[in-house]
Amino acid sequence: MLGILGKLLLSASFITSIGAMVFYFISSNKDENRTLKIGNWLFAAKTTFLVIASGILIYLIFQHQFQYYYVFNYTSLDLTPRYLFSAFYGGQEGSFMLWILFSAFFGFGLMKWTRAPYKAPVLFFLTLTQVFLLSMLLGWDIFGLKLGASPFRTIAEEMPNAPFLQSNPDFIPSDGSGLNDLLKSPWMMIHPPVLFIGFAMMTIPYCFAMAALWKQQYHKWIGPALPWTLSANVALLTAIFLGGYWAYVTLSFGGYWAWDPVENASLVPWLIGTAGIHTMIIQRKSAIAQKSSILFAILAYVAVVYETFLTRSGILGSSSVHSFVDLGLYNQLLAFMLVVTLVGLGLFFWRYKELPSPDKESKILSREFMTVTGAMMLLILGLVIILGTSSPILGLLFVENPTPPEISFYNTWSMPIVMIMALLTVLGQYLFWNKYDAESLAAALINPLLVTSAVTIVSVILGDVRDLYHMVYLFCGFFAIFGNAWIMTKLTVRNPKVIGGSLTHVGFGLLLVGILASSAYNEPLVDQKTANYNTAVERGEVMDEQGFKVTQKEEMLLLNLNEPILIDNRYMVTYEGYELDNTVRRGQQTYKIRFEPIDGGKPFYMNPEVYPMLTSSTQENIQWSVDPDVRTGLMSDIYLYVGGSSYVEEQNEWVKKNAEMMQNIAAQDSLGSEEDSVNVQSFNMNPGQTIEVGNYNIRFVNYIQTDSTELPPNTTIGVRAEVELIHPASNRVITLDPLFAVYTENGQSYIFSPPAFASEFDLEFQFTQINPQENSIELTVTGLEEEYEPEWVLVVADEKPFISVVWAGTFVLMIGFSISIFRHWGREKEKNSD
Incomplete structure (x- = not known):
């Protein structure tokens, strides 16, 4: 009964959203306040229906109603309440609901704060996006044409031909499939909501840009749109940080970024949105860059929808381990993307000749030129990432089974772009607040350049940096830090409210330096024997059995139970056993590794985890996953994860032996008395x-x-x-x-x-x-073994220098954006009160 009610509520929400869109359209064309109010009431009704439907789905999840496919597919009886709640948005249907909810709540803010002539057209385009998103949840079957996938569909509706349903149509599973073990993390509870807040907010500058084109009012939209754009970028940046930190502390690849399509889905809109922020600020200051501001506002949301299409349509299912399962929404997502893109860009180019153009070209040494150039570099970087993400699709034009690009593709192209951007942040800030010619600008930059040069030289020497490219990269990163800090100090004395831009650029510089140090200069912590072997590999002195040179260094460290070993000539490391726990994940082992600094420092323990992936394991094969442990330090982190253990090996052998025994029993193949081989x-x-x-x-x-x-x-x-x-x-x-x-x-x-x-x-x-x-x-x-092997564990320990600088740079970026938000929200609030 509740499932039927949920479906009806979603249908009602969809229908009322269409009604609201119609009335907003009429109000936009005729400037009628009465039709605007009707549209607002329908919008409110649509939101109310959706809130109630969401509450029903959460109730079904907490009541373990496994007859509903969504509840069965994403929950289980052993989930704690916090993970049951996160299962609401853990699947594709629920995540759409959360996205629509946030967008609807922001719609009420637009009703209150948006002034004429933009209010009605802004709400029209916002509702248009809601109509498409709601259509993904309908589950209608119209003459064989399926529209959306309802979160309230039952198992019988999802799998009508399943044999167990043929014999028992009322079958209800006793337990669900459960949440993916990798998602059982506090970080992943927070990451999706923050991401969808960013997606919902990024809709708003798109709506304002479209309203400006519709009403042919090309300047005043910047005031109300800019705070929303800044807020969207803070939300997306926070989501990127949360996702990166989750990857760092949860996945064993030892990093925080892998250029996966789902990661790029938040990064690309953030880059283009940041570009739009720069041109919006210039437009507000100088009444130029109207074309760029509108275009970036459109492209930022187009990027959201395009990346949504890539990750949710199933088109990258074989290229990304993080893509959502295909729910048959390919055509709807494609239509959503095409409408948003064609309507946006179509109206932009239709009005293009009407859009204001500057009377004369800006000088190179001007804030307009530098800011717009920086925005273009952000756009270029976003386009490069989109090209790489889309390569499996584009590759179909040339090969049958194209593969996604290597990480090196993104690194190779992004490094020179961000280096140029780092330099532009300093030049742009100096020229934004003062007018300079070439000579006076050079004089003003002497002190920041001297500090940057000195710090770069010291870093190269202490960090043993031998790559010239990396030296130049470090110089650019430090220049962004010290150059912007220099101008920020002066601005703080004059007016602290205006330091948002320079502080954001300091964070960008910190991020660049931290990324290079933590990714290119991390070192494995190994014993002396392994270190000597790796040195021999570097010199080309190690050959394999076929006589070829070995190029792969050894990073694994074998630790026997209670047998200390010296690593990196700094720590005595001892494996002290493990504990089994079934409270969070069934079969989880938490290993106890003791580190004792030989210089007399305080010993500490690290506790990496290993657990079987129950959703993907079979009776013949256990799929193991790991949770690394990270010891955070000011200058560097120790990153440790388990690569194997005697317990894992025993479990694999037991599963293999049991599978063979079952095969023998099934084939009635007697291989002799079992007692003969038991000790x-x-x-x-x-x-x-x-x-x-x-x-x-x-x-x-x-x-x-x-x-x-x-x-x-x-x-x-x-x-x-x-x-x-x-x-x-x-x-x-x-x-x-x-x-x-x-x-x-x-x-x-x-x-x-x-x-x-x-x-x-x-x-x-x-x-x-x-x-x-x-x-x-x-x-x-x-059953005792005749020959006993010692208990052991294989670990990989890396030292990651200055990864704290990555997190610090991200936080500084957030703070800088937030200062700008408060400043621009305050200005807009004053206008609304007039």
């Missing part, structure tokens, strides 16, 4: 005694009484032994109580000693004999 060992033990057997400690605690109902008839002796099986590596203690009984039957004495099982380790214990004279017992253990 049986017996031990005599006294109460309180502990013996070490391979990877285990076995302790005979004492005798314990047993219930007479558990004994055979005519029992003369009946006693249990309390035995502890201790696994030092995992700190697991399993208590067993094997029984020993002697009973008589037909005048004969018999021993009854049923096995007690430690299934976790595939062992069985039998209490097989009592020796009263020695006060000892005999324990027989079946």
Whole structure:
């Protein structure tokens, strides 16, 4: 019943949004206030329907209504409440709902704060985007044409031909598939909402630009649009940071960026939006760059929709591990993209001749030229990224199965662009606040250049930088930092409210320096033997079995249980075992690695994690994933993750053995008696005694009484032994109580000693004999290995220098943008109060 209500509410939301759009269109053409109010009421009704539908979906999720496919596909009984809530937007349908909700809430802000003549056309274009997004959620079937995918569809509707439904149409799963283990992170709870706030806000400058073209009012739209654009960029930047930090602390590739299409989906609109901010500011200051401002506002939202098409249509399903599953929305997403692009660019070029142009070209050494040039560099960088992201599609024109570009493609093209941008930030800031000719500008830049040169030289020497390209890159990054800091200091004295731009550029410089240091100069932490081997590899002295030179250095570090090893001549590192935990992820191992600085510093522990990916594992194969551990430092981080362990190897062997056994049983293929290959060992033990057997400690605690109902008839002796099986590596203690009984039957004495099982380790214990004279017992253990391998773990430890500078640069960027937001919101508020 609730599912049907949810579908009806989404349909009502879609229909009322169309009605609102119609009335906004009429109001825009006739400047009627009455039709505008009707449109607002329909917009409010649409939003109300959507809020109630969202509440129903959240309720179904928390009530574990697994008959609904969305609930089944993204939740399970073991999820904690916070992850149940994040499952609301964990799938494609729910994420669309969240996007529409945020956009609708911002629509109410536009109703209140937007002035004529822009209000009606702005709300028209906002509602137009809502109509397309809502259509993705309808799940209508119109004469065989499917429109959208409803989050309220049932399993029977999703899989009508499933065999289990043929035999039982009312089947409801007892549990769901669960949330992807990689998404069980606080960072991923926050990242999607912030991202969709950014997407929703980026709609608004698009709407203002379209309204300006529609009403032929090309200048005043900048005032209200600029704060929204700045806010959208802060939201997208925050989302980028959260996603990057999640990747850094969750994925084992050791970085925070991989140029994946989903990552680029937020970066490209941010770049183009930032370009638009620059031209908007110039337009507000100098009444020029109207064409550029409108174009960038359109392109920023087109980039949002285009990247949405790439990541949600399934077109990059084989090229991106992060793309959403195809829900059959390809045609709708394509139509959305085409309408937004063609209407936007079509109206822009239709009005192009009417758009104001400057009376004369700006001088090179002017704020207009430098700012617009910087904006163009941002656009070029965005286009390069779009080209790389789209290459699997473009490649179909030339090859059958094109592959996405290597990371080197993006790095090669982006580095020279950002270096030019770094220089332009300084020149642009100096020329923005003062007028200079070539001679006076050179004089003003002497001090920043001297500081930049000195810091670059010191960094090159201390960082052992040998690459000339990297030296130039560092100079550009430091120049952005110190040049903008120089002008920011002067602005702070004059008026602290105007430092937003220069502070943002300081953050950009910090980001550039941090990216180079943390990615190009990270070093593996290895023992001396491995370091010598890697040195030999560098010199070309290591050959493989075929006589070819080995070029791959060794980064893995083998640690045996409780055997310290010296790494990097700085730390004694000891593997002290692991703990098993099923509270967050079933089968998760948390490894305990102790680092002890040899210079007398305080020891510390690092705890990387390994867990089986239950959603992708099978009975024949376990898919393992890892959570790295990061020890954050001011100058550098230690980044540690597990590459393998004895426990993981044992589990893989057990799964393989079990699969083979099941195949043999199915094929009725007898390979001999299993007992022939199972090792049986017996031990005599006294109460309180502990013996070490391979990877285990076995302790005979004492005798314990047993219930007479558990004994055979005519029992003369009946006693249990309390035995502890201790696994030092995992700190697991399993208590067993094997029984020993002697009973008589037909005048004969018999021993009854049923096995007690430690299934976790595939062992069985039998209490097989009592020796009263020695006060000892005999324990027989079946399943112990004849040859014991030590408990071990393979780890990869990297030192990442100055990665804190990456995070610091991001925060400074956010603060700079935020200062600008408050400044421009304040100015707009004053206009609205007049």
